Structure formats: structure tokens, C-alpha cells
Amino acid sequence: PLVIKKCVSEVEDRGLSVVGIYRLCGSAYRKKDLRDEFEIDSIRTDISADKYPDINVITGVLKDFLRELPEPLFSPALSDIVCAKPCDKEPEEMLQCLGAVQKLTLGYLLDHLKRVAANSSVNKMDYNNLAVCFGPVLCSPPQGS
Template structure:
């Protein structure tokens, strides 16, 4: 019967053999990733280590690219990538064409929202299927609306939902709702809290007794959007609709204009209009009718796409008319 020492020695030899086989298998896989042929003479260790780094990088890139293609069969996304020139550390492969990114600096571009890496020349060919990742989306205010809702997997921004729920629970009868401004420092505090804590932000009466602070935070969020709720590309159609005299044709033109909005914008606009209609129903207490609300929210929800001051001034009355119609007819427009 073999001694314990001999048994342990045999066991150790088997482990070394198995480890050697695993490493050899890994090396064959890595060589295949690099397009190399493994002959009887293995590359020296000094060359093999950097080759392994290259191979791991390429494999990671190819797996990610395959995953993106697999996901492409699912629901279509309507968000463009937010590409920025990027300097990559170590070897990188384009996740669109799978070719190597050459150079030491600024080898390609990286999406600031989802993290995809591609050549500059490939960026124009990448589909508008950006799926934002929370680790890349670090703020709530001043963040593109579609980016925010996709990152949080919601239909509307949590700021809009949370603020409106709080306002409707305790503020509908507050005089001058949305017209009276909350203390600016407190509004800024709410903004910073949303940017830091997101859905965990406390905007209850215990934290902010004055409801005008919450309405101020909501209006600030809407004003700070890089693309307004009524987006720049749809803006002219809304203004044209407001200029139509015949009521039925005007409503039809508004429906067509709403159809131009991205789903997240349309959903948020509808939710907001339903809320403002509820506010107007309490006009006896809050003294805020549909016309007053439209004056406040017209410039907040709509901004002229160009910087022509005179045109923007002339559009103010049409902005008011658009929002007024959206509030009054939300049940037939959406």
C-alpha cells in the first residue's frame, strides 16, 4: 500500500497535469482569437503575455458585439448614441466593424451613455439603438429625457412622477400653484438631491413644507432639459397647428404634431397635461385656470429651435395656445 506522502505526490502530479492541460487549452483559444497557428514551438513567455492581453481584449469586444446583435432582434430603440472622442488604454477593437483601433491617442469614439466603442468613421453607421447604462448616466437634471428613462427603465422621468404625486397629494388647493416661486436655494437643494439620490430623494412635507419648492423643482427640471418636452424638430408643427382657425382641423394638426415626438416625450407630455387639468379643476381654491397655466408652461415646454429673438417673441402667444389646447383636449389628443 503506498504511503501518504507518495499518495499526496501522485495527487499533486495529477493536478499539475490538469493545470497544464487547462493552460494549453486556453492558449489555443487565445491563439485562435488572434488568428495564430500553434505549432510544436510555443511563443516565448515574453511575447506570449502581451499577446494574451490583446486576445482577451478582442474576445471581450467580439462577445459584446455579438450580444448587441442578438439584442437587436428585440424592441427597437429610438435613441442616438452620444459619441465623444476617446483615448483608450491598451488594445481596443471597434464594436461595429470588429477591426482594431490603431493609434496611441484618440483612437476612436465612446458613447457617453451606453459605453459602446467604435471607430470615428464607423460612428455614422451605428444604429440609433443606444441603451443607456446607469453607471454612465450620473445626473438627473440637464440629462436628455430619453436617456434618463431608458437608463432607469421607466416610461417617464422619476422627477416628473414624484413631484406630480407630491403636488397632487397636498398642493392642489394651494393658492397660486405654479405661479408663486419657491425659495430658490431650496429648489436648488431638491435638484442636487435628485442628481445624487434619484428615486430615494425625500420631497415629502417633512422635508419641504412649502409646496412651491416642489413645483419650482419640477419647472426647473423641464426648463433644464437639453431637448424640450416639445422637441425642436416638432416645434414648427405645433406652432402651425395653433394658427389654424377651424377647431377640428387644428386638433387634427396637433395630433399629427404629437406623433412626431419621441415616445418618452409624448408620454411625459400627456402625463403633465392630465395633471394640469386636475390643477385647473381646483381653480376655486388655487386661482389657477387653464389660461394661467398655459402662460406659465408655454415657454417651459416649448422653445424655438433658432435664436431669433423677434421670432421667439412672436411665438409666445402661439405657445400659450398650444399648451391651453393640450390641457383642455388631452383626452382626445393623446
């Protein structure tokens, strides 16, 4: 989805050195404004530093978008496989329970989070801290349940 691509790109351009990136969510008003813009025209939505100087607004919108997906990226089926016997299967084999779009999106997001963690000496967001921020977002129950 374009929302994910734009937000990830902006975070990588100007947020990888921000201490605690993804820990804060930014102004609720500014997040609503950005979400509305994405709904109206995601292609033309401007999320540059000129328009949204607080990177936490962008990270907050990204986490909200992921949390509100009709089906979480880390599906219950994948969770069951990982929790059952995680060391018995290769990562690619575990991902077979996901649809193509879910698999590509999850891979894209995890690659991004690896880049965030690679800068943990500066941003203090190692894998453990990212898991605290993204575990509930990626494994949240579908909306309306």
C-alpha cells in the same frame, strides 16, 4: 423621468388647493438642495411636507427640470405643426413628431395640469394661468442654444 413623477405626485397630494400653485418658485437655496438630492439618488429623495413644507420649492424644481431638458417637451417640430393649422389635425396626429418618451411625459404632465385646472375655483389656476406658467417652460429652447 422620476423627478417629474415624484414632483407631480406631491403637488397632487398637497398642492391642488394652494392658491396660485406654480406661480411662485420657492427658496432658491431649498430648490438647490432638492435638485442636489435628486441628482444623488432620485429614488430615495424625500419630498414630503416634513422635509419640504413649501410646495413652491417642489413646483419650482419641476419647472426648472422641464426648462433644462436637452430638448423641450413641446418640440419645435410640434410647435410648427400646432401653429400652422391647428384645427386641421387630430391631437394624436400632431404628436407623431415626438419620440415615445417625450409623448408619454408630455401626456403625463398635461393630465396633471388638467387636474390642477379642475381645481381652479380654489387654486385660481385656470388654463390661461397655467399657460402663462408653463408655456415658456415647455417651449424653451434646448440648453446651450
